[in-house]
Amino acid sequence: xxxxxxxxxxxxxxxxxxxxxxxxxxxxxxxxxxxxxxxxxxxxxxxxxxxxxxxxxxxxxxxxxxxxxxxxxxxxxxxxxxxxxxxxxxxxxxxxxxxxxxxxxxxxxxxxxxxxxxxxxxxxxxxxxxxxxxx
Amino acid sequence: xxxxxxxxxxxxxxxxxxxxxxxxxxxxxxxxxxxxxxxxxxxxxxxxxxxxxxxxxxxxxxxxxxxxxxxxxxxxxxxxxxxxxxxxxxxxxxxxxxxxxxxxxxxxxxxxxxxxxxxxxxxxxxxxxxxxxxx
DNA sequence: CATACTGTAATAAAATATGTTACAAATGTA
DNA sequence: TACATTTGTAACATATTTTATTACAGTATG
Numbered sequence: 001x002x003x004x005x006x007x008x009x010x011x012x013x014x015x016x017x018x019x020x021x022x023x024x025x026x027x028x029x030x031x032x033x034x035x036x037x038x039x040x041x042x043x044x045x046x047x048x049x050x051x052x053x054x055x056x057x058x059x060x061x062x063x064x065x066x067x068x069x070x071x072x073x074x075x076x077x078x079x080x081x082x083x084x085x086x087x088x089x090x091x092x093x094x095x096x097x098x099x100x101x102x103x104x105x106x107x108x109x110x111x112x113x114x115x116x117x118x119x120x121x122x123x124x125x126x127x128x129x130x131x132x133x134x135x
Numbered sequence: 136x137x138x139x140x141x142x143x144x145x146x147x148x149x150x151x152x153x154x155x156x157x158x159x160x161x162x163x164x165x166x167x168x169x170x171x172x173x174x175x176x177x178x179x180x181x182x183x184x185x186x187x188x189x190x191x192x193x194x195x196x197x198x199x200x201x202x203x204x205x206x207x208x209x210x211x212x213x214x215x216x217x218x219x220x221x222x223x224x225x226x227x228x229x230x231x232x233x234x235x236x237x238x239x240x241x242x243x244x245x246x247x248x249x250x251x252x253x254x255x256x257x258x259x260x261x262x263x264x265x266x267x268x269x270x
Numbered sequence: 271c272a273t274a275c276t277g278t279a280a281t282a283a284a285a286t287a288t289g290t291t292a293c294a295a296a297t298g299t300a
Numbered sequence: 301t302a303c304a305t306t307t308g309t310a311a312c313a314t315a316t317t318t319t320a321t322t323a324c325a326g327t328a329t330g
Contacts, residue, residue: 004319024280036319042278045278059162083286098166098167174289195305
C-alpha cells in the first residue's frame with residue numbers, strides 16, 4: 001500500500017544527514033516539510049525501532065542519525081516504511097468457481113514480486129549519502 | 136496513484152482473451168470478479184477509448200477483444216490505467232526556504248522516474264497472451 | 271521548578287476509492 | 301411493434317485510508 005511514508009522518512013533522514021552533529025526537534029523537521037510534528041514523530045519512532053536514528057527526550061532533545069549515511073541504502077528505507085510496489089488487487093474476493101478468478105491474485109502476486117525485486121535492486125544502489133548529496 | 140484499476144483491467148482482458156469469440160456482458164465479467172458491473176463498464180470505457188476492446192450495445196451485447204493478445208503488453212495496460220510507480224510525496228508543499236524542502240519533490244520525481252522505467256521495461260516483456268496462459 | 275522536548279493515544283477531518291441507483295439509448299427477437 | 305436485455309453515463313452514497321489535531325504523561329536541561 002502506498003502513502004507518503006517513504007517520502008516523509010527520506011526527507012527526515014536527509015535533514016538529519018545535513019546536520020549530523022545536532023539533535024533536531026520534530027517541530028523543526030516538521031517546519032521544513034510543512035507537516036504535522038506528530039506525523040514526524042511517528043516516522044521517527046519507526047526509524048528508532050530500526051536503530052537508524054537515536055533521540056533524546058526533554059529540553060533540547062531531538063533526533064540524530066545513528067548510522068553511517070554512506071551505508072544506509074534507499075532499499076532499506078523502502079522496506080522500513082513497509083512499502084511495496086504493486087498495481088493493486090480487485091478488492092473483492094474473486095469468484096473461486098471461475099478459473100481466472102481463482103488464480104488472479106496469485107498471478108498478480110507473482111508479477112508484483114518481480115517488480116519489487118527490480119525496484120529493490122535499483123534502490124539498493126543508492127545510499128542516503130548519495131541522495132543527500134543531490135541537495 | 137495506486138488503485139485496483141490495473142488489476143481490474145487485466146482481469147477483464149484475461150477473461151475476454153479466454154472467450155475470444157464471444158461478447159461478454161459486464162454482468163458476467165463482474166460475476167467472475169465479484170465486483171459491481173458499473174465499475175467493470177467504467178474500465179471497459181477506458182479500454183474502448185484505447186481501441187483495445189469493442190463492445191456492442193443492446194440485447195446480447197457485450198465486450199470483446201479487438202487486438203491480438205500476443206501483441207498487447209502489460210506495459211500498455213499499465214499506462215492505460217494511468218498507473219505510475221512511486222513511493223509518494225509529503226502531501227504538503229514543503230518549505231521553500233529550506234534547501235532540502237526546496238528540492239525534495241524534484242529529487243523524488245527523478246528517483247520515481249527511474250523506477251518506472253525499470254518496471255516498464257519488465258512489463259513490456261509480458262504480453263496479455265503470456266499472462267493469460269498462466270490460467 | 272519552569273521550560274522544552276519526546277512518546278503515544280484518541281479523535282477528527284479530509285481525501286480517495288468503491289459501490290449503488292437510476293435511467294436513456296441501443297439492439298435483438300417474439 | 302412491444303418487450304427484454306444490455307451498454308453508457310451521471311449522480312449520489314458508503315467505506316476505507318491518509319493526514320491532522322488535541323491532549324497529556326514522562327523526561328531532561330538549566
